[in-house]
């Protein structure tokens with residue numbers, strides 16, 4: 050069936066099974082590959098995207114559920130060649146090793162800072178605990194979020 | 202002996218991936234064919250063999266993580282290990298078979314080149330792991346990039362700089378001794394200056410350099426020894442970097458593979474008729490292989506689910522009979538599997554002095570067993586490959602692997618085609634930790650692509666990755682020892698069953714030892730893992746050292762130092778122990794109630810580590826929280842301190858998983874917990890305060906650092922938990938499912 054999706058401010062019409070995951074549609078149909086497959090059950094956070102500003106696991110979200118809502122992916126953060134402050138904070142803190150988790154980390158951070166612009170460490174840890182980084186970049190990711198929080 | 206034979210000198214038996222048969226075909230294009238593709242500028246070829254001091258001696262003795270067989274058929278001459286090209290536009294391009302998997306070598310190797318070439322970092326481009334473009338390389342493992350590839354590139358860059366100085370002297374008619382190379386230009390004072398591009402314009406110079414090119418000592422480094430931002434960082438934070446699963450080709454199909462119900466199961470019947478009816482689906486059967494392709498991943502999954510298969514599980518196989526519950530009993534009683542351990546610890550002739558004399562001299566004697574469970578690497582990017590055949594029978598595969606040339610050989614062999622028909626491209630990967638030495642997904646994708654005539658991507662699910670890849674092997678370690686009243690260890694007997702021989706030999710020069718690795722058949726497919734068996738062997742050794750210290754009522758640190766008399770290796774280990782202890786404040790304060798302090802350390806792959814840990818125990822819940830970990834690490838001269846800190850802290854955090862939580866449960870030939878919701882990985886809330894001291898030994902060659910920092914954490918935690926509770930934990934993971942079973946009982 051045909052579904053209309055609003056992603057990063059643009060409207061797309063896709064032919065897909067409504068049961069299909071939002072992630073598969075974003076990655077395979079729309080070519081927005083920043084959100085990653087990591088576990089397929091919402092337990093790693095690699096495919097975090099924003100639905101009306103709230104973080105969701107696009108792997109365990111059916112595409113039909115997302116129709117009509119504003120979806121933001123990592124690709125939608127940069128504007129006019131300028132990085133989002135959270136993206137910039139991750140670069141400045143050197144908060145990445147292999148980088149595979151970073152898309153989800155940035156999206157979860159953006160969502161956190163939107164509702165809580167100056168989170169404490171405990172609040173950051175609580176908000177980010179669903180995001181796995183296998184490379185153990187946690188200390189630098191924390192530093193990046195702290196810096197982005199302070200910068201607001 | 203050349204470098205590559207050297208790489209494969211000692212094979213550790215847990216690395217099943219090494220026992221794959223060799224490729225049937227070997228072709229060399231040779232020097233002439235290769236040179237034909239060189240257009241202009243300066244080309245420096247670097248020999249493949251490293252100098253003796255570049256390779257930490259222990260590496261040769263103990264083998265390296267996943268050293269592989271040599272694939273042939275590369276388009277470069279065999280004796281070349283890397284090359285560096287300066288184009289007529291001044292662009293510097295470095296070609297190496299090493300790959301970027303998150304450890305940061307795309308950045309640190311560029312730093313090495315920038316240092317010697319006197320060019321800005323941004324002017325240097327690294328071409329890595331593309332088998333059509335780069336010289337053969339056995340693979341990226343065993344912490345070998347820094348000790349072997351970095352010195353080679355350093356020499357190549359130094360030689361290139363000297364050639365540029367020659368050109369400048371000639372072109373500027375200047376005295377060569379007055380020339381200065383800086384920031385990609387050579388200047389001759391009043392006589393003017395030229396950029397590298399201007400200098401190389403119209404040139405076609407090729408030089409093969411020998412080993413003796415002088416390079417800048419670490420004490421004079423300007424670019425190396427300093428942090429540099431990760432190359433490609435912007436692509437990562439914007440999502441533009443394409444990992445293998447992000448690569449798309451026109452007309453690409455999505456592939457899924459039918460997996461047996463259990464390990465080793467044979468198909469009794471496979472009915473694909475329902476799957477084949479689904480629009481757009483192609484079913485591919487070939488012997489044991491059965492897979493489907495479809496225009497979307499979703500449809501491919503549906504098609505796979507529509508296949509009806511019946512399987513027969515081999516009743517006698519060790520994979521069927523042994524479960525995670527009884528694996529250690531099995532290991533103890535299993536017959537030897539033949540084959541020696543790495544480092545010569547498998548034969549039984551590993552005696553020093555006399556155990557009888559050593560035990561006779563002891564005041565206290567101790568016999569203990571330690572275990573480690575099977576664990577899964579769980580790189581966040583599971584195995585993935587995209588395969589495409591051209592009309593003339595050539596195969597191109599994008600895949601995440603630590604061994605692009607190894608995968609190339611596997612493909613050539615699987616499809617019985619010459620190696621020069623296979624092109625493997627390795628996009629910078631969502632990591633591996635020793636878990637991606639093999640090309641399973643590449644072969645599967647290529648098989649499906651061959652049948653359908655379209656590019657096919659096979660992207661393993663997490664469940665597949667945690668079932669059909671390979672595991673860090675389980676192990677049983679038995680230690681029997683004796684200690685004199687003054688704390689000198691007099692006897693040391695150490696038996697490792699299955700897990701491996703890496704770091705099985707202590708740095709402590711115990712006078713009487715018997716050390717043996719017992720290779721037995723593994724119920725699950727075993728393979729390399731960050732640090733290999735060094736984690737298991739350090740866990741047993743350093744917990745046992747604590748037990749011995751306790752038996753003679755000595756402080757754990759003083760006890761270790763007592764057993765480290767002067768000597769090169771002992772001095773370096775003592776230095777990390779003392780550094781970590783000082784930073785931690787060891788001996789200066791007592792832990793709070795229900796808190797404990799622990800220390801452990803060791804040596805592997807040319808580098809030294811010591812960890813001090815503080816834990817807090819929740820007795821009611823039998824839970825442990827790591828409060829603080831201080832790590833001291835020394836790996837010779839530091840090339841990029843930021844990146845080294847990332848690697849060190851990353852290893853410590855990864856080590857938390859294996860130490861406390863991670864264990865693969867299996868029974869009846871199946872993995873019981875092949876998903877993240879049932880396999881606990883370290884998360885933000887598990888990460889303690891980390892303090893890391895990096896000891897920069899500019900007088901020593903740089904060793905690799907990707908693995909060794911993982912080995913100290915688990916024993917330091919066990920020792921800290923003992924300090925807090927008086928309960929000794931000898932099994933990894935120590936808190937499976939979150940709680941410590943021994944504390945629940947206590």
Ligand code: FES
Pocket residue numbers: 145146147148149150151181182183184185186303581631632
């Ligand atoms: S940087 Fe590799 S998973 Fe986070």
